[in-house]
Amino acid sequence: MADHAILAGKRVLLVIAGGIAAYKSLELIRRLRERGVTVRAVLTEAGARFVTPLSVQALTEDTVYRDLWSLTDESEMGHIRLSREADLLVVAPATANLLARMAGGMADDLAATVLLATDKPVLVAPAMNVRMWQHAATQANMALLESRGVLRVGPNDGVMACNEYGPGRMAEPMEIVDAIAGFFAAESHRPLAGRRAIVTSGPTHEPIDPVRYIANRSSGKQGHAIAAALATLGAEVTLVSGPTRLPDPAGCKVVHIETAREMLAACEAALPADIAVCAAAVADWRVDGASDRKLKKDGGDPPALALTENPDILATLSRPGERRPALVVGFAAETGDVLAYATAKRARKGCDWIVANDVSPGTGTFGGSDNTVHLIRADGVESWPTMPKDAVATRLAEAVAGYFEGK
Ligand code: C5P
DSSP states (O other): OOOGGGGTTOEEEEEEOSSTTHHHHHHHHHHHHHTTOEEEEEEOTTGGGTSOHHHHHHHHTSOEEOOTTOHHHHHHSOHHHHHHSOSEEEEEEEOHHHHHHHHTTOOSSHHHHHHHHOOSOEEEEEOOOHHHHHSHHHHHHHHHHHHTTOEEOOOEEEEOTTSOEEEEEOOOHHHHHHHHHHHHHHHHOOTTTTOEEEEEESBOOEESSSSOEEOOOOOSHHHHHHHHHHHHTTOEEEEEEOSOSSOOOTTSEEEEOOSHHHHHHHHHHHOSOSEEEEOOBOOSEEETTOOSSOOOOOSSOOOOOOEEEOOOHHHHHHSSSTTSOSEEEEEEEESSOHHHHHHHHHHHHTOSEEEEEEOOTTSOOSSSSEEOEEEEETTEEEEOOOEEHHHHHHHHHHHHHHHHHTO
16 A cells, blocks of 8 residues: 555645546545645536535535636636646546547546646546446547556446446545555656666567568567656656557657667667667568569569678667666577576676566467566576566666666
């Protein structure tokens, strides 16, 4: 459970949309106020059908903001000020409709306008019927919002007010309080502030001709998660990404490239940096003299592809010199003898750390969500338990921060 002491004195703008879970938002206001949080509330028209403005007003001890067009509200507090004079915006319950309006950038009532006008972080607590939550539209809206940096707590599984069972119940008030405290704790923990990081991620595509290419199975999940985790700790991150299906992580500068040579150029353009993490699965070889016209099947022998070696980005960044990042981290994806190969790779590439993992078929690492890694440094090996790639990223980012703290 997050440390609640961090909440005292914080200002939360709570948007209450129209769902049955709105009754829990009254409890949320109480729990936040008990912990010294100033809560100001915006109630949507539908929200006011589930909880009364009077209850919200009594609990926040403030005006309840409801109408984009109200002269009184606007003169007391315009929607721009309302959206900025908070440390965090919390949408609870976040209905399917409001999430859709947020994703679409609509400004058709006070709540949506405030959420569009804000320059502050936003935490949503979705609450809706299970089918509405699972609908492709809601999932796409949620993914889009999260890729833009919107934070989420819940929804939980359980029996819903409509008697269906599944995900869709709003997180409990204390879970939302924990998430809010967690946000403020993370925000004040920025040990990498002022540090620049380069992260490579994803596969590279090496053209054979204008329509065909050589590629590999890397999903980019681990590299993208590392970029996001370093940014969360305050680093200024340039993510150099090969083609992936992932959204750009929030808070990072993302450079999209296709080939290894483009990846190297983008990394060099991002120097100087304090940290480089090479998580990309760079193609070792490219086609020498790729055709600039589509190769034709003409009944003769299949074309022979002559391959030539790609630049090694990790080894290049690790080369001693003025522009060498202070900490260079490489990856070693192996299918056996992981530690021996990875330790040798660390020496060969000249990097400081190697994150080694077993990518044998059956481990589910490629494209999967979990990873089992060993961190190999000059002074030994640390084996981490299997955990989600996001957690590996967070732990690696903390290790990076520890390295700079120890310097
Ligand atoms: O040599 P190998 O591909 O096994 O090494 C893996 C490590 O080297 C990874 O960190 C990968 O990102 C990096 N690498 C690179 N450029 C290459 C090949 C690998 O940066 N051309």
